[in-house]
Amino acid sequence: MAADNTAGAGLVAPGAGVIHDIGYQTYDGPRFGRGQIALALCWHSLRSAFGFGRGAKAKIVPVITFVIMCAPAVINAVVMALSKSHARVIDYDTYVGNLRVLVLLAFMAAQAPELVSRDLRSRVLPLYFARPIRREDYPLAKYAAFTLACLAMIDIPVLLLYVGTILQVHSGAAVWAQTRAAILGLLVGLMWAAVLAAVGLALACVSGRRAFSTGSVAIFLFLTWTLTNVLTKISEAGQRGGGGQITAGDQATSAAAHLFGLISPFTVLDGVRQWLGGTSQGIVADPGHYGFAYGLMLLVLLGGSLAVLVRRYAGASVA
Amino acid sequence: MTQDPPAGSDADAPVIATNGLTRRFGPTITALDNLTMAVGPGITGLVGANGAGKSTLIKILLGLLPPTSGAASVLGLDTAARGERIRALTGYMPEHDCLPPDVTATEFVTHMGRMSGVPPTAAKERAAESLRHVGLYEERYRQIGTYSTGMKQRVKLAQALAGDPRLLLLDEPTNGLDPAGRTAMLDLISRIGGDFGISVVVSSHLLGEIEQICDHLIAIDAGRLLRSATMSSFTKVSQVLAIEVEEGADLLAAELAARELAPVQHGRELLVLITGDATFDVVRDAVAGLGLPLTRMEQRRHRVEELFRDPGEPAGRLTGAIDGR
Numbered sequence: 001m002a003a004d005n006t007a008g009a010g011l012v013a014p015g016a017g018v019i020h021d022i023g024y025q026t027y028d029g030p031r032f033g034r035g036q037i038a039l040a041l042c043w044h045s046l047r048s049a050f051g052f053g054r055g056a057k058a059k060i061v062p063v064i065t066f067v068i069m070c071a072p073a074v075i076n077a078v079v080m081a082l083s084k085s086h087a088r089v090i091d092y093d094t095y096v097g098n099l100r101v102l103v104l105l106a107f108m109a110a111q112a113p114e115l116v117s118r119d120l121r122s123r124v125l126p127l128y129f130a131r132p133i134r135r136e137d138y139p140l141a142k143y144a145a146f147t148l149a150c151l152a153m154i155d156i157p158v159l160l161l162y163v164g165t166i167l168q169v170h171s172g173a174a175v176w177a178q179t180r181a182a183i184l185g186l187l188v189g190l191m192w193a194a195v196l197a198a199v200g201l202a203l204a205c206v207s208g209r210r211a212f213s214t215g216s217v218a219i220f221l222f223l224t225w226t227l228t229n230v231l232t233k234i235s236e237a238g239q240r241g242g243g244g245q246i247t248a249g250d251q252a253t254s255a256a257a258h259l260f261g262l263i264s265p266f267t268v269l270d271g272v273r274q275w276l277g278g279t280s281q282g283i284v285a286d287p288g289h290y291g292f293a294y295g296l297m298l299l300v301l302l303g304g305s306l307a308v309l310v311r312r313y314a315g316a317s318v319a
Numbered sequence: 320m321t322q323d324p325p326a327g328s329d330a331d332a333p334v335i336a337t338n339g340l341t342r343r344f345g346p347t348i349t350a351l352d353n354l355t356m357a358v359g360p361g362i363t364g365l366v367g368a369n370g371a372g373k374s375t376l377i378k379i380l381l382g383l384l385p386p387t388s389g390a391a392s393v394l395g396l397d398t399a400a401r402g403e404r405i406r407a408l409t410g411y412m413p414e415h416d417c418l419p420p421d422v423t424a425t426e427f428v429t430h431m432g433r434m435s436g437v438p439p440t441a442a443k444e445r446a447a448e449s450l451r452h453v454g455l456y457e458e459r460y461r462q463i464g465t466y467s468t469g470m471k472q473r474v475k476l477a478q479a480l481a482g483d484p485r486l487l488l489l490d491e492p493t494n495g496l497d498p499a500g501r502t503a504m505l506d507l508i509s510r511i512g513g514d515f516g517i518s519v520v521v522s523s524h525l526l527g528e529i530e531q532i533c534d535h536l537i538a539i540d541a542g543r544l545l546r547s548a549t550m551s552s553f554t555k556v557s558q559v560l561a562i563e564v565e566e567g568a569d570l571l572a573a574e575l576a577a578r579e580l581a582p583v584q585h586g587r588e589l590l591v592l593i594t595g596d597a598t599f600d601v602v603r604d605a606v607a608g609l610g611l612p613l614t615r616m617e618q619r620r621h622r623v624e625e626l627f628r629d630p631g632e633p634a635g636r637l638t639g640a641i642d643g644r
Contacts, residue, residue: 023452037435
């Protein structure tokens with residue numbers, strides 16, 4: 001810091017004379033380096049993902065989607081309290097999967113552009129790149145911020161569900177069982193957030209036009225989600241026609257049905273959860289032997305999206 | 320937290336120095352060609368047509384692009400090795416629009432100060448300071464989208480000042496401004512370069528503007544240094560006499576040639592070298608002898624535009640010959 005103080009005093013020299021006292025104050029304090037600047041950018045982006053630091057309008061979508069995400073957990077707590085029941089209505093690890101895929105989709109479609117498209121549209125990027133952070137720091141800070149934002153959307157409801165449940169269970173063993181299940185649920189939430197944030201930002205950064213950006217995220221996620229559901233239903237119906245009743249998770253689920261689950265990032269995530277040992281019934285049939293394909297698809301989605309995101313900014317012009 | 324020796328504290332050290340700086344893109348495109356120059360403290364004008372290499376130079380100076388060969392230093396720091404530190408100490412104002420419309424000027428400039436490495440509280444203070452200096456103190460809580468072009472230009476300048484730079488790189492800061500806005504912006508730059516003691520490099524294609532505020536002028540063309548000199552040497556009286564006649568320019572040209580003045584036609588004007596007081600008499604006699612209506616006869620000043628004149632053009636050759644003396 002001492003060195004920076006002298007750097008401030010050194011201002012006299014470039015002017016080759018005296019600084020007249022007209023009120024310009026030099027800054028003699030500490031200066032943060034690249035790492036802390038990237039952190040500051042991450043924090044700023046996280047705030048903007050929920051509309052903080054913007055007008056009231058920017059907060060509408062995040063608040064509504066967050067409330068809807070939390071509603072089942074709150075309802076669960078109320079129901080459990082009123083009925084004095086000890087059984088949760090919802091599972092921790094499939095909270096998002098079963099109930100709120102479309103709500104999360106809406107959040108991502110609305111807020112991913114908030115993080116990346118605005119800067120592209122207003123051409124503010126050169127100002128960032130003319131500052132200490134490097135090219136790759138910008139997309140990675142945005143990715144970290146959006147992962148945290150998605151994590152908040154996914155895991156805060158899970159925590160609420162946990163708290164609501166814990167209040168109604170009294171034996172130590174039951175609390176431990178709930179805690180263990182909740183931790184696994186939170187980890188599944190982290191996986192969802194990490195993958196979906198990358199996919200969402202990679203889709204959003206294609207355009208500086210917010211509408212295109214939102215459309216790109218919404219259409220991709222919704223189409224793949226619908227496609228997976230429709231194709232799965234069709235293949236199930238086909239099997240039903242040829243034989244007995246097929247239920248999701250049934251060993252008899254056809255290979256095709258498993259592959260259809262690879263189309264949507266949401267079902268890929270749920271497939272990986274089950275492949276890794278998750279037992280509760282989710283939004284896709286247990287992939288069984290196809291688990292590795294789901295795992296591979298997840299890595300491709302994550303890696304590919306991050307690569308797209310970083311490359312998007314590698315060539316961004318400054319001057 | 321960066322602990323560094325003070326940058327630019329040596330009064331003699333150039334703010335920017337390049338040595339044989341060359342940058343090629345592929346085998347055919349040479350953006351900068353063996354550029355060697357030094358920029359001292361104060362306000363320096365950087366002139367060059369589009370494609371002259373200004374953008375490439377700015378990128379190299381900010382350490383964002385490695386030179387193909389040669390070296391450059393900014394504030395005494397090598398651009399190849401110390402880009403991060405240079406970018407912390409340099410404020411950059413791009414030519415194009417770069418402002419988000421839906422945030423207030425205060426928020427934006429504060430954020431940009433933070434991005435320059437200033438801690439949160441100090442960044443807020445500096446944002447208020449910077450906006451005050453550019454004359455936006457009253458309006459600083461308004462969203463940028465509601466600002467006029469001139470006010471937006473001021474915000475762009477304020478964000479460059481937010482990190483308390485030792486050097487400002489301003490790319491066409493008067494672009495899109497009306498005459499009053501231009502004057503105000505030039506005054507501001509002049510104050511920053513003079514009173515604030517921040518070295519400024521300002522690029523412009525409007526040479527008349529640069530003339531007003533710069534101490535030093537650097538002209539680059541096709542990646543090469545065309546000229547680097549103090550402002551006064553650019554605008555001193557030249558040894559060229561411009562003669563304009565209503566009609567009969569050809570006759571006069573022939574007459575002057577016969578009197579060994581070797582005139583050069585440039586537009587409506589005939590240019591001759593002044594070799595002494597006698598030159599004026601010779602021209603007067605020639606015009607009078609032919610009975611031509613003389614409109615104008617004046618000793619030309621060097622104009623910065625002459626820097627860019629195609630050397631193949633007659634007047635350019637004449638100017639070149641005079642410069643060579």
